[in-house]
Amino acid sequence: MSKKTVSIIGSGNWGSVIAKIVGKNVIDNPDKFERTVRMWMYEEMVDGQKLTEIVNTKHENVKYLPGVKLSENVVANPDVAETVKGADILIFVLPHQFVRPTCKHMEGHVKKGALAVSLIKGFAITEDGIQLISNMITECIGIDCAVLMGANLAGEVADEQFCETTIGNSDKKKMGKMLNDLFETSYFRCTVIEDIKTVEMCGALKNVVGIGAGIVDGLNYGDNTKAAVIRLGLMEMVEFGKIFFPGCKMETFFESCGVADLVATCHGGRNRMLGEAVVKSDKPIKELEKEILHGQSFQGPLVAKEIYGMLAEKNMLSRFPLFAAIHTICERKMDPRQFIDCLREHPEHV
Amino acid sequence: MSKKTVSIIGSGNWGSVIAKIVGKNVIDNPDKFERTVRMWMYEEMVDGQKLTEIVNTKHENVKYLPGVKLSENVVANPDVAETVKGADILIFVLPHQFVRPTCKHMEGHVKKGALAVSLIKGFAITEDGIQLISNMITECIGIDCAVLMGANLAGEVADEQFCETTIGNSDKKKMGKMLNDLFETSYFRCTVIEDIKTVEMCGALKNVVGIGAGIVDGLNYGDNTKAAVIRLGLMEMVEFGKIFFPGCKMETFFESCGVADLVATCHGGRNRMLGEAVVKSDKPIKELEKEILHGQSFQGPLVAKEIYGMLAEKNMLSRFPLFAAIHTICERKMDPRQFIDCLREHPEHV
Numbered sequence: 001m002s003k004k005t006v007s008i009i010g011s012g013n014w015g016s017v018i019a020k021i022v023g024k025n026v027i028d029n030p031d032k033f034e035r036t037v038r039m040w041m042y043e044e045m046v047d048g049q050k051l052t053e054i055v056n057t058k059h060e061n062v063k064y065l066p067g068v069k070l071s072e073n074v075v076a077n078p079d080v081a082e083t084v085k086g087a088d089i090l091i092f093v094l095p096h097q098f099v100r101p102t103c104k105h106m107e108g109h110v111k112k113g114a115l116a117v118s119l120i121k122g123f124a125i126t127e128d129g130i131q132l133i134s135n136m137i138t139e140c141i142g143i144d145c146a147v148l149m150g151a152n153l154a155g156e157v158a159d160e161q162f163c164e165t166t167i168g169n170s171d172k173k174k175m176g177k178m179l180n181d182l183f184e185t186s187y188f189r190c191t192v193i194e195d196i197k198t199v200e201m202c203g204a205l206k207n208v209v210g211i212g213a214g215i216v217d218g219l220n221y222g223d224n225t226k227a228a229v230i231r232l233g234l235m236e237m238v239e240f241g242k243i244f245f246p247g248c249k250m251e252t253f254f255e256s257c258g259v260a261d262l263v264a265t266c267h268g269g270r271n272r273m274l275g276e277a278v279v280k281s282d283k284p285i286k287e288l289e290k291e292i293l294h295g296q297s298f299q300g301p302l303v304a305k306e307i308y309g310m311l312a313e314k315n316m317l318s319r320f321p322l323f324a325a326i327h328t329i330c331e332r333k334m335d336p337r338q339f340i341d342c343l344r345e346h347p348e349h350v
Numbered sequence: 351m352s353k354k355t356v357s358i359i360g361s362g363n364w365g366s367v368i369a370k371i372v373g374k375n376v377i378d379n380p381d382k383f384e385r386t387v388r389m390w391m392y393e394e395m396v397d398g399q400k401l402t403e404i405v406n407t408k409h410e411n412v413k414y415l416p417g418v419k420l421s422e423n424v425v426a427n428p429d430v431a432e433t434v435k436g437a438d439i440l441i442f443v444l445p446h447q448f449v450r451p452t453c454k455h456m457e458g459h460v461k462k463g464a465l466a467v468s469l470i471k472g473f474a475i476t477e478d479g480i481q482l483i484s485n486m487i488t489e490c491i492g493i494d495c496a497v498l499m500g501a502n503l504a505g506e507v508a509d510e511q512f513c514e515t516t517i518g519n520s521d522k523k524k525m526g527k528m529l530n531d532l533f534e535t536s537y538f539r540c541t542v543i544e545d546i547k548t549v550e551m552c553g554a555l556k557n558v559v560g561i562g563a564g565i566v567d568g569l570n571y572g573d574n575t576k577a578a579v580i581r582l583g584l585m586e587m588v589e590f591g592k593i594f595f596p597g598c599k600m601e602t603f604f605e606s607c608g609v610a611d612l613v614a615t616c617h618g619g620r621n622r623m624l625g626e627a628v629v630k631s632d633k634p635i636k637e638l639e640k641e642i643l644h645g646q647s648f649q650g651p652l653v654a655k656e657i658y659g660m661l662a663e664k665n666m667l668s669r670f671p672l673f674a675a676i677h678t679i680c681e682r683k684m685d686p687r688q689f690i691d692c693l694r695e696h697p698e699h700v
């Protein structure tokens with residue numbers, strides 16, 4: 001078997017953490033992977049110097065993951081076509097709104113038979129409704145796409161605190177071992193399963209529920225109420241899967257990408273923080289985003305908006321009162337104090 | 351249909367909260383329930399006065415639920431036989447080690463065809479292995495027993511913060527409406543299901559996992575690691591159910607008694623607090639219990655010990671590394687810092 005070349009598309013906070021893991025794993029498996037890992041980086045200037053140059057000399061993403069060293073074999077590149085050329089594995093880790101334009105730049109450069117692995121949380125919106133990002137990647141560049149999602153708050157993974165993750169792919173027998181070799185470490189345990197769509201759907205929807213958990217925190221409710229929000233959110237995720245992703249497996253909700261990621265997001269995630277801010281301030285969401293994240297974007301409100309539109313069109317909002325209320329509150333069209341009332345009469349209680 | 355008389359056996363912290371809810375609900379449903387709710391109380395002296403007398407004059411359990419008023423129709427009684435005489439519904443809410451002796455005192459006084467509802471977290475140990483408390487109650491006093499468990503940290507329910515709970519019973523059609531009338535309020539939403547054993551098993555085992563969550567907190571791990579403990583704990587609960595309670599339903603783990611109670615316990619529960627203390631101090635568990643709870647007892651270590659013994663006897667410890675480690679750590683026979691190592695090679699990862 002020939003050695004596989006790995007490239008990473010994206011280099012934000014989570015992308016840099018994954019570069020740290022993957023960079024080390026390819027060194028530790030020299031018979032399986034080529035040593036150099038190219039990482040596409042949107043070029044920015046930091047203190048008068050190009051960020052790619054800083055990364056390639058200091059081996060540290062000083063802007064998005066300061067204080068954490070990457071191995072020297074991770075090489076930042078501002079040219080996406082060059083980054084993906086000849087690669088066997090393309091790891092996608094960038095905000096979901098940038099996927100399509102970035103794929104455009106890859107056209108004609110992606111190796112036939114390569115495998116994409118998406119770490120992206122979100123959906124794409126098409127004329128037919130919502131689409132999984134993994135499907136969009138396949139549609140754009142014509143290769144298979146696996147996904148990796150789990151209870152993986154980036155800072156803690158960078159810090160090498162023990163956690164789990166879930167890799168969804170279409171052929172565990174063929175690719176499971178290789179995906180495991182690429183991503184697993186003693187502190188980052190991977191479970192490979194054959195259910196791409198549920199893994200990916202959970203990764204997108206948990207950020208919506210995370211806002212709800214933050215709203216409840218902002219309203220000074222305790223752990224019981226938050227647990228109810230988490231559970232009702234999970235039930236809406238299950239219902240969403242049943243309706244829009246037929247064939248999604250119930251067991252998958254018990255994986256790290258399901259209940260564990262939901263719990264971590266609802267306690268330590270950025271979208272939780274946003275939910276709390278929405279209660280404690282009356283600024284528009286865009287302004288809160290700027291104040292809290294300084295340049296990065298919240299995925300939760302975007303996903304909430306996308307699914308709200310789609311559910312409204314299909315006349316299904318009443319089946320998803322938690323998702324619906326979170327969007328309406330984010331839009332400042334509902335008082336956050338009404339949030340709990342939306343849960344009292346939840347279809348789960350009927 | 352004749353009106354039902356309700357009695358409560360137990361009057362600690364949770365018992366008093368339930369007395370508050372049930373006391374009000376019977377007043378609000380005068381055509382369904384007799385107004386007076388008798389509540390058995392182990393007699394103690396508080397500031398030179400009998401606690402039953404204080405409760406019956408002040409309408410407040412000043413020792414176990416200070417600051418919260420009960421309705422005047424809740425009448426404390428130190429005589430358990432008198433308390434249960436003629437009652438149609440017997441709500442059991444006392445530490446699990448007291449159930450059998452308390453039932454002894456009821457002999458000959460329990461109305462035929464009455465229904466017990468157990469709110470007790472734990473298992474009984476018999477010669478044949480573990481037994482559900484609901485089964486033990488049925489065995490002791492010869493009546494059917496339903497159960498009520500959920501993400502219900504007592505202080506928050508007393509405070510009327512929104513939460514959910516699960517009622518397991520054997521005949522939803524026959525008893526569901528009555529149970530709902532008795533327990534549900536606008537802030538305490540009940541879901542009635544026909545799966546007693548899973549509801550009850552979750553209520554016992556979550557306290558063991560809660561200690562594990564506390565250990566992780568004590569070791570200063572973050573939300574990812576805690577989410578992994580919660581998920582692996584949940585998987586061991588599922589496995590436990592499959593082996594020892596055949597017929598337990600997967601859906602039940604999605605109810606409040608399952609994932610929600612587990613999450614609340616692992617963040618705000620007393621057993622979590624104990625787990626943290628076990629890491630931060632080297633005192634024996636009994637001493638920590640005294641320091642933290644001043645007289646009440648932790649259920650987690652007791653359940654952990656019971657299931658450890660049973661699993662060891664059946665040579666099954668390796669299938670439950672999290673449960674096993676928690677017991678061993680509580681016994682001070684393992685360094686808490688080894689806890690994470692037990693999770694790395696969890697059977698879920700093989």
